[in-house]
Amino acid sequence: xxxxxxxxxxxxxxxxxxxxxxxxxxxxxxxxxxxxxxxxxxxxxxxxxxxxxxxxxxxxxxxxxxxxxxxxxxxxxxxxxxxxxxxxxxxxxxxxxxxxxxxxxxxxxxxxxxxxxxxxxxxxxxxxxxxxxxxxxxxxxxxxxxxxxxxxxxxxxxxxxxxxxxxxxxxxxxxxxxxxxxxxxxxxxxxxxxxxxxxxxxxxxxxxxxxxxxxxxxxxxxxxxxxxxxxxxxxxxxxxxxxxxxxxxxxxxxxxxxxxxxxxxxxxxxxx
Numbered sequence: 001x002x003x004x005x006x007x008x009x010x011x012x013x014x015x016x017x018x019x020x021x022x023x024x025x026x027x028x029x030x031x032x033x034x035x036x037x038x039x040x041x042x043x044x045x046x047x048x049x050x051x052x053x054x055x056x057x058x059x060x061x062x063x064x065x066x067x068x069x070x071x072x073x074x075x076x077x078x079x080x081x082x083x084x085x086x087x088x089x090x091x092x093x094x095x096x097x098x099x100x101x102x103x104x105x106x107x108x109x110x111x112x113x114x115x116x117x118x119x120x121x122x123x124x125x126x127x128x129x130x131x132x133x134x135x136x137x138x139x140x141x142x143x144x145x146x147x148x149x150x151x152x153x154x155x156x157x158x159x160x161x162x163x164x165x166x167x168x169x170x171x172x173x174x175x176x177x178x179x180x181x182x183x184x185x186x187x188x189x190x191x192x193x194x195x196x197x198x199x200x201x202x203x204x205x206x207x208x209x210x211x212x213x214x215x216x217x218x219x220x221x222x223x224x225x226x227x228x229x230x231x232x233x234x235x236x237x238x239x240x241x242x243x244x245x246x247x248x249x250x251x252x253x254x255x256x257x258x259x260x261x262x263x264x265x266x267x268x269x270x271x272x
Contacts, residue, residue, distance in 0.1 A: 023046060025060075028061065036099045037068060048060075049083065052138045054164075054194060054195070055197060060107070061083060064084060074125035076126070082106055084104055085140060090104075096153060101119045102119065104117070111134065111136065115130065115157060115172060141159055143159055144189075144191040145202050150212070156173040158170075160192070160202075163192045170186075171183035186234050189220055198248055203215070215230070223244070
């Protein structure tokens with residue numbers, strides 16, 4: 001709370017947000033995971049140098065901070081032409097080596113958003129892989145979910161590029177130091193509502209009961225929930241029309257149904 005108050009004071013007196021260093025991102029969260037490598041991750045150095053505002057305000061992050069399993073703090077500071085257009089990083093072991101990587105959304109002032117993956121290597125926090133940026137300023141992507149979508153024991157990243165426009169869904173896997181597409185691209189999906197602080201509306205869930213994780217994701221209108229699988233290429237399992245648009249993250253109820261919070265405050269349940 002103190003960090004948020006300090007930032008508001010700086011904005012009131014007209015100081016540039018970019019001058020505030022070593023401060024947490026306002027409303028940013030801390031990712032936590034057990035194991036080796038990165039075990040805590042968050043964003044710092046709030047800045048308004050990008051000015052897109054797709055997540056509800058024009059304040060993005062200028063650095064990524066990680067605490068490793070030995071308790072050592074690491075910080076990766078972006079150049080002035082880039083920001084983390086994100087709220088909370090994600091921790092996941094993407095390559096099966098037993099060490100957590102950090103998955104972020106990084107945007108360039110000219111070429112827009114990309115998935116960027118970082119890791120603690122040889123005592124430093126470094127970028128180890130990144131997807132191609134969208135190619136245009138003020139074009140964002142949503143990380144829908146990270147899970148074992150291929151059934152091979154490793155975790156992959158389900159991404160929706162331009163979720164407020166064409167909504168292109170694809171699956172990215174970290175292989176030999178590169179992010180490689182393993183499913184898609186397929187247009188027509190949206191895992192984010194423009195201006196929302198909810199980073200993903202989607203849910204990783206085994207819909208067909210075959211032991212491989214699938215993805216429940218709204219279509220581009222957010223008036224349908226679509227279940228897709230990546231285990232044999234990107235394939236639609238089922239579509240479920242809704243009475244109004246998805247308003248919050250899809251979740252599982254205690255009875256195992258898929259609960260879809262709607263914009264009007266009601267919840268639509270999809271039974272097994």
